[in-house]
Amino acid sequence: MSLRLEKQGAIARLLIDRAEKRNAFTQAMWEALPVLLDEAMADDAVKVVILQSATPGVFCAGADIAEFGAGALDPEWRERNQQAISRAQIELTRAEKPVIAAIDGDCVGGGCGLSIACDMRVASPRARFGITPAKLGLVYSLHDTKLLVDLVGPAQAKRILFTAQLLPADEAQRIGLVEILDADPLAAAEALAQTIASASSHSVRQTKKIVRRILDGQADDNAETAALFGAAFTGPDFKEGVSAFLEKRKAVFR
Numbered sequence: 001m002s003l004r005l006e007k008q009g010a011i012a013r014l015l016i017d018r019a020e021k022r023n024a025f026t027q028a029m030w031e032a033l034p035v036l037l038d039e040a041m042a043d044d045a046v047k048v049v050i051l052q053s054a055t056p057g058v059f060c061a062g063a064d065i066a067e068f069g070a071g072a073l074d075p076e077w078r079e080r081n082q083q084a085i086s087r088a089q090i091e092l093t094r095a096e097k098p099v100i101a102a103i104d105g106d107c108v109g110g111g112c113g114l115s116i117a118c119d120m121r122v123a124s125p126r127a128r129f130g131i132t133p134a135k136l137g138l139v140y141s142l143h144d145t146k147l148l149v150d151l152v153g154p155a156q157a158k159r160i161l162f163t164a165q166l167l168p169a170d171e172a173q174r175i176g177l178v179e180i181l182d183a184d185p186l187a188a189a190e191a192l193a194q195t196i197a198s199a200s201s202h203s204v205r206q207t208k209k210i211v212r213r214i215l216d217g218q219a220d221d222n223a224e225t226a227a228l229f230g231a232a233f234t235g236p237d238f239k240e241g242v243s244a245f246l247e248k249r250k251a252v253f254r
Contacts, residue, residue, distance in 0.1 A: 003029045005036040010047040010197035011190065012040040017054035022061035025110055027071075030084035034091045041096055047197035047204075049095070050189050051118055052102040059101075059127065062109025065136075085110065089144055092117040094212065096205050098196055102189035103127045103178075108166065116147045119208065122180040122189040123169045129177055130166040150215050152176045200237040200253045 002018040003025075014036060016023040040046050053059050063085070071077035092099060092114065101107075101118040108130045115121050115129075123129075131148065133140050140148075140161055148157045156175045160167070172178045182188035196204060206228050213225065221229075232238055237253050244251035 001032075002026065003032050003036065005039055007040070007043065007046060010045065011193050012043070012046045012049045014040070014049060014051045015054040016052070016060055019053070019055035019058050021064065022106065023053055023055075023058055023111065024061045024064040025114075026064045026067055027081055027084060030081070030088045033088040037091055037095055037099075047097065047201055048193040049097060049099045050102050050193055051092075051099060051114065052186060052189065053104065056104055056186075057126070058105040059103045059107040060111025060114060061106060062111045062113070062132070085113075086141065086143065089113060089117050089141075089147075093143075093147065096208070097201075098193075098204060098208065100189050100193055102185045104185050106130075106166070108132060113144050113147075116144070116151055116177070120179045120192070121177065122182060122185045122192060123172065123178045124183060124185045125169050125181060127169040127172070127178075127185070128166040129160075129169070129172045130164060131160050132164040134161060134164040198250075198253075200241065200251075202232065202235055202237045202253075206232070 002016070004015050004017065006013045006015060014033070016025075016029075018024065018026075018029075037049070040049050068081070071081065098120070099118045101115040101121045103115060103121060103123040104127060105124075106128050107115050107123070108128070109132050112129050112131050131140060145157065145161070148160065151157075152160070152175045167175075167177070169178060169181055173181045180188055180192065210225060210228070218225075240253055241251050
């Protein structure tokens, strides 16, 4: 399969496996991503998801331009394609569990869109980043443009979108498009995922919800967020965390 889910303990991997086409996404792959993501979200054993290529040296070249070019003049196909891409991006952005992109190689167009929909990005020095609708006379969606602006700010987002140039990994890290740069991004992403998985899943998931509220424009606590804060003190994770601290041991959250 060109896109598949593999689970190992607390870590699930969404593997892009179409290296002969530089992992370009077809319509079927866009449609499959939310289904596989839902499977990971529904599995209580899974704490973190890593989005990565099944083949080293390539991440994702974006949408399959051959397929897109053939279908784009058909309004029905275009509508179905836009809906599939939008659903994949939105569900990846709003997944309840953390999602890490492990990037080795080119991360371009829709591939870069996938990466910015993740919570964090870990890249190798040979990774390159670009969002290229300006090379095709297209316009980037508002949802994905906002994801980019939230990460790098409006001026850098404009530079990326206006020029359609590829940025080297070190510059991508400098402007905030990448959080961690490592010679072995898969191992670094695995280590990050294991660290997150060892923390309280309740804390991680609720924190992700709160950060999303902030990015969506909420600036102050309301009754719902205040209730999230208060309810945590009566939960089993708080009890375990305090016990572990007092007993000078590592907390084991269940």
